[in-house]
Amino acid sequence: MAAARPHHHRALPPGRVPTSWVAALCTACFLLGVCLVNRYWAVPEPPGCRNKVISDRSRAGVLNQVSQTREVVIALDRTISDIEMRLAAARAAVQMRNQGVSPSDSAVDQGSMPRRLFFVMGIFTTFANRKRRDSIRQTWMPRGEHLQRLEKEKGIVIRFVIGRSPDSEVERAIDAEDKDHNDILRLNHAEGYGGLPLKIQMFLSTSLSTWDADFYIKVDDDVHVNIGVIRSILARHRSKPRVYIGCMKSGPVIANNESEYYEPDHWKFGTEGNNYFRHATRQLYGITRDLATYISINRHILHKFTNEDVSFGSWLIGLDVEHVDERSLCCGTPPALQKLLLTSNLFGYHKKKHT
Numbered sequence: 001m002a003a004a005r006p007h008h009h010r011a012l013p014p015g016r017v018p019t020s021w022v023a024a025l026c027t028a029c030f031l032l033g034v035c036l037v038n039r040y041w042a043v044p045e046p047p048g049c050r051n052k053v054i055s056d057r058s059r060a061g062v063l064n065q066v067s068q069t070r071e072v073v074i075a076l077d078r079t080i081s082d083i084e085m086r087l088a089a090a091r092a093a094v095q096m097r098n099q100g101v102s103p104s105d106s107a108v109d110q111g112s113m114p115r116r117l118f119f120v121m122g123i124f125t126t127f128a129n130r131k132r133r134d135s136i137r138q139t140w141m142p143r144g145e146h147l148q149r150l151e152k153e154k155g156i157v158i159r160f161v162i163g164r165s166p167d168s169e170v171e172r173a174i175d176a177e178d179k180d181h182n183d184i185l186r187l188n189h190a191e192g193y194g195g196l197p198l199k200i201q202m203f204l205s206t207s208l209s210t211w212d213a214d215f216y217i218k219v220d221d222d223v224h225v226n227i228g229v230i231r232s233i234l235a236r237h238r239s240k241p242r243v244y245i246g247c248m249k250s251g252p253v254i255a256n257n258e259s260e261y262y263e264p265d266h267w268k269f270g271t272e273g274n275n276y277f278r279h280a281t282r283q284l285y286g287i288t289r290d291l292a293t294y295i296s297i298n299r300h301i302l303h304k305f306t307n308e309d310v311s312f313g314s315w316l317i318g319l320d321v322e323h324v325d326e327r328s329l330c331c332g333t334p335p336a337l338q339k340l341l342l343t344s345n346l347f348g349y350h351k352k353k354h355t
Contacts, residue, residue: 121156122207124218136221160184163202165190197308197312212289215287218286252275263307284329
C-alpha cells in the first residue's frame, strides 16, 4: 500500500492579501454602496414634474418682482405727483403776485406753506348774509381757540369765503367781522363778478397758495354740516390722488330763456330735452389736491356755464377722476327747480337729507 503524500501549504509571497479577504472586502463595499445610494439618491420624479416645480417657482419669483416693481412705481408716482403739485401751487402763487394779487391775509399770518392738512372747507357767503354766518358760528362751526385747535390737531381748516366790494363801508364791516372772529378768507376779486364759477376758481387758487391740504371742500352758507361725518367720508378716500366727491345728480338742460335756470350753451348738450352730465350738487362737494391744482392752473381756459355745479363738473369730465356719489351729502332741491322737474317729468335732484 502506497504511503499518502504529505499535504504542503503554499506560502504566500510577502505583501500579498489573501483572496478570501479581497472577496469579503468587495462584498462589504458593495453593501455599503447600496445603503448609501438608497439613502441619498432621490426617487425619480414623474416626467415633467421637475419642470413644473421650476416653472411654478419661476412664476412666483416673477410675480414677486412685478409686485415689488409696481410698489416702487407707485411710490415714485406719488413722489413725482407731490412735487408737481407743489410746483404748480408755487407757480399759481407767483402768477397771482405778478398780476398784482397777493395771497390772503391768513397766508401772510401763517408764513410759508404749512404742514399737510386734512381738508380746507370754504363756506361761500356774501356781504348781505351776516345772519347766516352768525347762525353757523353758533351751531356747527367752532369759534376762536376751538377753531385754531381743530386746525392744529385735526388738520381741518374752515373759513367763510367772500370777495371784495367797491363800497368802502361794506369793506370796513367785513374787516371788523373778521377781526372779531378770524374766520374769513378774502378773495382778491370783486364779489359777484364772473359769478360763482369764477369764485370757486379763485377760492381754489387762494387756498392752494395758503394751505397744503389733501381735500378742498366748497359749502354754501345755508347748509349745516356735521364735521365728523365729513371727516369720516373723506378719510375713506384720502389715499386716492384724484377724487371728486358729492351728491351726484343729472338734471335737465333748460333751453327756455325765461327760466331762472336757463342755459345759454344748451345746444352743446345735443337735442332739446337732454340732461346734463353727472355732477355734484352745488351745496357741498369736494376734490383732492391734484384736481384743485389742475383747476387753478387752467382756470383761464376752462369754460364757465351758467350754473356753478355744472361748470365744476365740466372741468373734470374729461379727466381720469373717480366720481364718488355720496348720498349722505344730498341736500334739498330749490322749490323753483323742484316744480320744473315735476312738470317736465325729468328727474335728477334728490329729496332733502341732512348732512
